[in-house]
Amino acid sequence: MAEIAAAEEQLGFEPEPPALNYSLWDRKWYIALFWGLILIDVIAQPIALYFGLWYGTDLSPNVVFSIITAALGGVSIFEYFIRFWRLWKKNSTCRVIGARRMYLDWFHWNFSLGWIIIMIELIVGTVPEHPPIRLLAMPLASMLYAFGTELLIVDALRYFEVPAPVRISSIPKGAQLRPAIYSIIEDIVAVDGSGGTAFREALNKRYEASHVFRAMLRRLGAFWAFGCEAMAVLTTILVFTIQHEAAYCVGWSIPFIWAAVWTLVTYFYVKRKLREEQKAWADEIAEKQGAIALQNTASE
Numbered sequence: 001m002a003e004i005a006a007a008e009e010q011l012g013f014e015p016e017p018p019a020l021n022y023s024l025w026d027r028k029w030y031i032a033l034f035w036g037l038i039l040i041d042v043i044a045q046p047i048a049l050y051f052g053l054w055y056g057t058d059l060s061p062n063v064v065f066s067i068i069t070a071a072l073g074g075v076s077i078f079e080y081f082i083r084f085w086r087l088w089k090k091n092s093t094c095r096v097i098g099a100r101r102m103y104l105d106w107f108h109w110n111f112s113l114g115w116i117i118i119m120i121e122l123i124v125g126t127v128p129e130h131p132p133i134r135l136l137a138m139p140l141a142s143m144l145y146a147f148g149t150e151l152l153i154v155d156a157l158r159y160f161e162v163p164a165p166v167r168i169s170s171i172p173k174g175a176q177l178r179p180a181i182y183s184i185i186e187d188i189v190a191v192d193g194s195g196g197t198a199f200r201e202a203l204n205k206r207y208e209a210s211h212v213f214r215a216m217l218r219r220l221g222a223f224w225a226f227g228c229e230a231m232a233v234l235t236t237i238l239v240f241t242i243q244h245e246a247a248y249c250v251g252w253s254i255p256f257i258w259a260a261v262w263t264l265v266t267y268f269y270v271k272r273k274l275r276e277e278q279k280a281w282a283d284e285i286a287e288k289q290g291a292i293a294l295q296n297t298a299s300e
Contacts, residue, residue, distance in 0.1 A: 137251025148228025
C-alpha cells in the first residue's frame with residue numbers, strides 16, 4: 001500500500017493517468033485471424049470430424065476419437081511454443097520484470113497446467129475400445145475450472161492480505177498481491193499481444209497511480225472468476241445429462257459462446273470505467289491545485 005500511495009503522490013499532478021501505450025484496435029486483424037483459427041481448430045474441427053468420421057466411415061469408435069484427439073489444438077499448441085520462445089530467448093523483449101528467463105510467466109504455467117489436464121482427459125478417454133464421449137466433451141470445461149479456480153484462490157489471498165506465496169509474473173514472492181486478472185492481462189498483452197516488457201511496466205505504473213483502475217480490475221477479476229466457475233459447472237451438468245451427441249457439441253461450443261458474451265460485457269464496462277477514471281483524475285487534480293492555491297494564499 002505504501003508503494004501505491006507513493007506512486008499516486010508522485011503522479012498526482014499529471015494531466016492524465018499514465019498511458020498504457022497499447023491499442024487493441026491497431027492489432028484487430030491479427031486478433032480476428034487468431035481467434036478465427038482457434039474457433040475452427042477447437043469448435044468446428046472436433047465436431048466436424050466426429051460426425052464425418054462416425055457416420056461417414058466404418059472406423060471403430062476408438063480410431064475415430066484417436067484421430068480427433070491427434071488433430072485437436074494445433075493452433076493453440078503452435079501458439080504455446082511461440083510464446084515459450086518469446087519468453088525464453090536470450091534477447092527477449094517481453095520478459096517478466098525482475099525475473100529470470102527460466103521463470104517464463106504466470107500465464108504460461110497456468111496454460112501448461114490446463115493443457116496437461118486436457119491431454120490426460122483426451123488420452124484416458126481414447127484408450128477404451130468404446131471411448132466415453134461425455135468425458136471427451138469436457139476439455140473446455142476443465143480449462144475453465146483451472147483458470148477460474150486460480151483466479152479465485154489468488155483473489156482470496158489478496159482479500160485476506162496474504163503476501164504472494166510465489167512470483168506471479170511481475171509481482172515478486174512476498175509482495176502484496178494484485179487481482180489475479182492483472183497478471184493474466186499483463187502476460188497475454190506483453191507476450192501474445194506483442195506489448196513487450198514496456199507494457200508490463202506501463203501497466204504497473206497505471207495500477208499504482210489510479211485507484212479507479214485498481215477497483216476496475218478487482219471487479220473484473222471477480223466477474224471472470226465466478227463466470228468461469230459457473231460456466232464450467234453448467235457445461236459439466238449439460239454434458240452429463242443431455243443426449244450424448246448433443247453433449248459433445250455443447251462441450252466443445254458453449255464455453256466459447258459464454259466467453260464471447262463475457263468479453264463483450266468486459267469491453268463496454270472497461271470503456272465506461274476508463275471514462276470515469278479520466279473524470280476522477282481531472283477532479284482530483286483540480287482539488288489538489290485548489291488546496292495548494294489556498295495554502296499559498298494563507299501563507300501570504
